[in-house]
Every structure is written in structure tokens, then in C-alpha cells.
Amino acid sequence: MDCFPVSNLAGPKEVDLTLVKPPTGFPPVKFTNYSFQSMIGETLGIASIASTSRSRGFTVHYLDAYFEELSIEQTISVIVGRSPRIVGILLRYPYVSIVRQITDSVRAHLPHAKIIIGGQYPSINAKLVLEWLPSVDGICIGDGELAILDLLEGAGRQIHGRSYILWRYGPSAEKRTAKGTALVHYAALDDLEWPDRKYLRTAQEFGYKAVGISSSRGCPYRCAFCVPHVYSQNSIERPWNYRSARSITDEIQFHYDNGDRLFTFSDEHFLPNKFARKRAVEFARLLKAQRLDVKFMFDCRADSVSEELFATLRDVGLYRVYIGFEAAENSMLLDYRKDQKMEIYESTLTLLSRLGIEAIPGMIIFSPTTTPSEIKKNIEFFAANFSTYAEEDFLSRLQVLPGTPIAVGLKNQGLLGDMIEGEYFWKFKHPIVEALWNDFNDIVKSRSGDFRALRENDKQSLSNLKKEIERDLFNALNKRAQ
Numbered sequence: 001m002d003c004f005p006v007s008n009l010a011g012p013k014e015v016d017l018t019l020v021k022p023p024t025g026f027p028p029v030k031f032t033n034y035s036f037q038s039m040i041g042e043t044l045g046i047a048s049i050a051s052t053s054r055s056r057g058f059t060v061h062y063l064d065a066y067f068e069e070l071s072i073e074q075t076i077s078v079i080v081g082r083s084p085r086i087v088g089i090l091l092r093y094p095y096v097s098i099v100r101q102i103t104d105s106v107r108a109h110l111p112h113a114k115i116i117i118g119g120q121y122p123s124i125n126a127k128l129v130l131e132w133l134p135s136v137d138g139i140c141i142g143d144g145e146l147a148i149l150d151l152l153e154g155a156g157r158q159i160h161g162r163s164y165i166l167w168r169y170g171p172s173a174e175k176r177t178a179k180g181t182a183l184v185h186y187a188a189l190d191d192l193e194w195p196d197r198k199y200l201r202t203a204q205e206f207g208y209k210a211v212g213i214s215s216s217r218g219c220p221y222r223c224a225f226c227v228p229h230v231y232s233q234n235s236i237e238r239p240w241n242y243r244s245a246r247s248i249t250d251e252i253q254f255h256y257d258n259g260d261r262l263f264t265f266s267d268e269h270f271l272p273n274k275f276a277r278k279r280a281v282e283f284a285r286l287l288k289a290q291r292l293d294v295k296f297m298f299d300c301r302a303d304s305v306s307e308e309l310f311a312t313l314r315d316v317g318l319y320r321v322y323i324g325f326e327a328a329e330n331s332m333l334l335d336y337r338k339d340q341k342m343e344i345y346e347s348t349l350t351l352l353s354r355l356g357i358e359a360i361p362g363m364i365i366f367s368p369t370t371t372p373s374e375i376k377k378n379i380e381f382f383a384a385n386f387s388t389y390a391e392e393d394f395l396s397r398l399q400v401l402p403g404t405p406i407a408v409g410l411k412n413q414g415l416l417g418d419m420i421e422g423e424y425f426w427k428f429k430h431p432i433v434e435a436l437w438n439d440f441n442d443i444v445k446s447r448s449g450d451f452r453a454l455r456e457n458d459k460q461s462l463s464n465l466k467k468e469i470e471r472d473l474f475n476a477l478n479k480r481a482q
């Protein structure tokens with residue numbers, strides 16, 4: 001194992017808790033162009049567990065190995081160097097092997113440490129993750145702040161009669177994974193500490209300009225491919241858990257006083273119900289009352305855009321919304337269980353355009369069952385309605401993850417292959433779509449250099465580049481149709 005210079009890191013050598021965002025195996029990419037300025041670079045979930053645990057007097061080492069540009073070996077060395085009694089590691093697909101390497105090695109060096117895996121994805125696939133990661137003691141179910149505090153305060157045992165961890169060994173295992181009996185308490189989000197901002201400035205240097213704010217967790221909708229939906233409906237008592245407008249504004253005021261003006265909400269859906277819309281009005285009132293001259297964006301569904309509310313939010317800084325349109329064909333929306341029809345997309349986009357709010361589309365252009373005509377419709381929709389893009393927009397492909405309803409449906413149709421790094425491998429049903437997928441990759445990747453060279457505010461060049469790529473994609477579609 002490489003010996004990383006642990007003594008160079010700030011903080012005490014031995015800690016109660018180490019929280020880790022693992023490396024990805026690639027160095028972080030520095031973004032400069034317009035598309036990425038609203039992206040969040042920090043991992044707010046871990047950052048919130050770090051600050052909440054620290055506020056109770058525990059020593060915490062929070063390590064973002066990605067931003068620290070650490071190798072897997074260096075990450076292990078840093079974790080081991082702090083001798084934590086609890087190690088919490090975020091697991092995201094497709095990084096299962098990396099997390100396995102880390103957990104196996106940490107287990108060998110720290111045989112008495114509790115190794116816990118967290119994140120929404122492991123939360124809905126807890127038993128599977130325990131199989132994949134033999135050195136792990138347990139999987140966090142529900143809000144990580146509560147689970148970790150229970151562990152810290154109980155000196156390694158669970159206390160308060162509550163269980164938020166699915167343990168590898170223990171009587172709670174079956175109970176916690178049976179759907180319908182696994183619901184756990186939710187955290188009172190206003191009472192949690194604001195996230196530790198150790199990596200905020202680093203993230204901004206890498207081009208993630210916005211300060212991420214988490215104002216809610218979960219989503220009450222039921223899109224078939226969506227992990228947060230399964231997580232919030234099957235794991236916690238309240239499918240949409242939220243902070244008050246007062247609490248959100250106070251946190252924004254804090255960052256404003258530190259010179260930040262650009263904010264992005266990390267919520268799955270900022271406006272999922274009537275209460276959320278009322279909260280948004282109150283949030284706008286507070287921003288105005290406190291004269292916070294900010295710009296902000298959030299994610300929502302197409303059917304939550306309304307004139308009065310969005311005009312109010314625009315007046316206090318809403319400049320951009322991310323909307324998961326997913327597809328421009330109702331047949332695909334039905335497969336994805338979006339519970340909305342594409343006919344509303346036009347009025348949503350017209351309204352946003354009239355208000356001067358930029359719409360960033362979430363699209364899934366390719367799925368195992370997509371037809372060439374559906375792909376064409378998707379590209380036409382994208383070309384007609386959006387002036388900027390991110391490279392992955394043209395290459396967006398359904399991610400089929402265990403635990404989601406769409407995985408069950410596709411498996412029943414015989415369309416799923418093996419699971420690789422926590423994600424199902426799948427093939428296209430129509431060979432011509434496979435050929436188009438390859439064409440699209442060639443076209444988009446041949447312009448990667450141009451895309452990355454664009455400057456932060458050069459929206460016009462980005463728009464021109466998008467048009468050129470779309471022209472080539474339409475040519476490919478026409479050629480394959482002959």
C-alpha cells in the first residue's frame with residue numbers, strides 16, 4: 001500500500017468517524033463552459049453527516065478523494081492513518097469495485113472499525129450490496145445523519161431502540177428489507193447542521209460555480225427508472241421531507257455574506273406538491289425582504305411550472321430550471337411511468353421562455369426498446385427547444401439499476417444482461433438503433449475538444465456547436481433510414 005503523507009492533513013490524527021467519497025479512478029475534470037456553471041460539485045449528504053456529527057462533539061474526518069485527486073491506494077492510506085472507529089463510505093454506481101477494494105483493505109488494517117455504506121442506491125439494494133462488499137458491516141437505510149449519530153453515541157451499538165442500519169449480522173436484517181415494514185424515521189431537516197463546506201471552494205475551482213443547497217429529500221412521484229423515488233417511498237416514512245423557507249433563506253444568507261451569489265438546489269423535485277409551492281412563495285418573500293440579490297436554479301417536473309409562481313420566483317433570482325422531460329414520445333413516457341403527456345411540454349417551454357427562465361432538459365434518448373422514429377422525435381424536440389447542451393444529452397441512455405420498477409419490467413421481457421458495477425447491462429432490441437447509438441457516439445465525441453474549449457459565458461458558441469452536431473445527427477438518422 002502506498003504511504004500517503006497523512007501528517008500533511010489538517011485535524012487530529014485519530015478520529016471517531018471518517019466519511020469518504022471514493023475516487024472514481026479518473027482525475028477530476030475542470031469545466032469552464034456555460035452548461036456547467038450551475039452544477040453542484042460537493043457531496044452534500046456526506047457534508048451534512050460530517051457537520052451534524054461534529055456538532056455533537058465527535059471528531060470527524062471528511063474526505064472527498066475525488067477532489068483531493070487521490071488514487072485508491074492513497075485513499076485507503078488516508079483512511080487508515082486516522083484510525084477511525086466508524087468509516088462511512090458513499091457507494092454510487094458504477095464504482096462498486098473501487099469501494100470493494102477500499103473496504104477490503106480498510107477491514108484488513110482496522111479490524112475493529114465499523115464499516116458502513118450509505119447513499120440512496122445502497123439503501124434500496126441493501127442485501128445485494130452486502131453480498132458485493134464482504135468487508136462491510138452494514139448499510140445505512142434512511143437519513144445518514146441519524147444512523148451515524150446512533151452509532152457514535154452508542155459506541156458502536158444502536159441506541160434509542162431505533163435501527164437505521166441493515167447489519168450483516170443481527171436480528172433486524174429481515175425486518176429492514178421487507179417492503180412495507182422497512183420504513184424508518186425521517187430527520188427533522190431544519191434541526192440538522194448546515195453541510196460542512198470543506199470542499200466548496202475546491203469545487204468552484206473545478207468549475208462547479210454554484211453553492212449547492214439541499215432543501216428537501218425524496219420525491220412522491222413514481223418514474224420507473226428513478227432510484228430516489230424507490231428510496232423515498234420504500235425506505236422513509238415521509239416520501240418528500242423538507243426544510244422550511246426560513247431555514248433555506250438563512251443558509252443562503254450565510255453564503256451571501258461570504259460573497260456567493262449563485263445557488264443550485266440539490267432536491268430531486270423542488271415543487272412536488274401544493275405545500276412545496278406555498279413554501280416557494282414564502283422563500284421568494286424572504287429573499288426579497290432580506291434583499292438577497294442571488295441567482296438560483298432547481299429541478300422540477302414540466303407539470304409544476306405555472307405562470308404566477310414562476311414569475312414570482314424569477315423576480316427573486318430563478319434563472320434556470322432542470323426538467324426531466326425524458327422523451328418526446330408518449331409511448332416512451334408511458335414506459336418510464338412519467339404520468340404526464342408530452343403535449344404539456346410545449347406550453348411549459350413557451351411559458352418559461354416568456355418569463356426568461358432557461359430550461360435545461362433531462363432526456364433519455366436511448367432505451368432497450370427505443371425505435372428509430374422515437375430517437376428522431378427526441379432529437380427534433382431537443383433541437384427545436386433548447387439552445388445549449390451538455391455532451392451527455394445526445395448520448396443519454398437509460399440506466400437500468402437494481403431495485404427500480406423498470407429493471408423488473410425489462411427483465412421480464414428478457415432484455416437485461418448481467419449486472420456490471422451495480423448497473424444492468426442491456427442490448428438494443430432493434431439493430432438499427434444499435435448502429436445509430438454508435439453513429440451518435442462518433443459524432444458527439446469528435447466535437448469533444450470544441451465543447452471543452454468553450455468559455456464560461458460563451459452561450460452563442462455553444463449554441464452554434466449544438467446546431468452543427470444536430471445537423472450531423474439528422475444526417476445519420478436519414479442515412480440509416482434509407
Ligand code: SF4
Nearest residue numbers: 219221223226229268
Ligand atoms: S419526478 Fe424526478 S425525482 Fe420524482 S420520481 Fe420522477 S424522475 Fe424521480
